[in-house]
Amino acid sequence: MKTNHAILATLLTTAVLTGGCASPYSSPDTSQSYPSSTSYSKTYGVVESIDVTQGNDTGVMGTIVGGVLGGVLGNQVGQGRGNTAATIVGAAGGAVAGHEIEKNYQTPASYQIRVRLDNGSYQTLTQDSVAGIQVGNRVSIDNGRVYSY
Numbered sequence: 622m623k624t625n626h627a628i629l630a631t632l633l634t635t636a637v638l639t640g641g642c643a644s645p646y647s648s649p650d651t652s653q654s655y656p657s658s659t660s661y662s663k664t665y666g667v668v669e670s671i672d673v674t675q676g677n678d679t680g681v682m683g684t685i686v687g688g689v690l691g692g693v694l695g696n697q698v699g700q701g702r703g704n705t706a707a708t709i710v711g712a713a714g715g716a717v718a719g720h721e722i723e724k725n726y727q728t729p730a731s732y733q734i735r736v737r738l739d740n741g742s743y744q745t746l747t748q749d750s751v752a753g754i755q756v757g758n759r760v761s762i763d764n765g766r767v768y769s770y
Contacts (some may be wrong), residue, residue: 644731663761663762663763664738664744664761665759666737666738666739666744666759666760666769667757667759667760668734668736668754669736669743669756670733670734670735670758671732671733671734671751673730673731673732674731674733674747680700682723683719683721683726684720684721684723687715687718687719688716690713691713691715691719692708692711692712694711695712695714695715696746697706731747731748732748732749732750733747734747734751734754736744736760736762738762744762746766746767752765752769754768755769
């Protein structure tokens with residue numbers, strides 16, 4: 622019987638606490654007027670530079686994860702001093718293996734394209750490909766992406 626009371630108390634407490642998180646419905650503010658159509662124009666300019674950036678491939682995360690997993694697995698072997706030695710050897714072996722696995726993992730390149738706009742200002746955009754864009758090309762910027770034309 623006490624178990625039923627504990628479950629009921631837990632459910633009621635949860636309902637009360639989560640009920641306070643709900644926000645009351647309010648109708649949207651319709652007093653503001655928005656234009657019926659949004660005018661959108663492209664921005665034009667000339668490519669000043671293109672820099673290739675690679676992801677972080679230092680292998681630190683692989684070393685840490687591999688070491689922890691190797692240590693956990695090594696700890697499952699042996700007893701006493703043998704267990705300690707197996708844990709140390711497992712951690713070292715896991716760290717080396719994790720480092721090598723992450724080192725072989727290739728992250729895709731991204732390109733930082735610096736454009737001198739027609740108004741004289743500069744804008745740098747990052748995208749996953751250059752698709753024929755070269756330094757000196759006249760380009761358009763549309764929706765955060767550089768296009769050659």
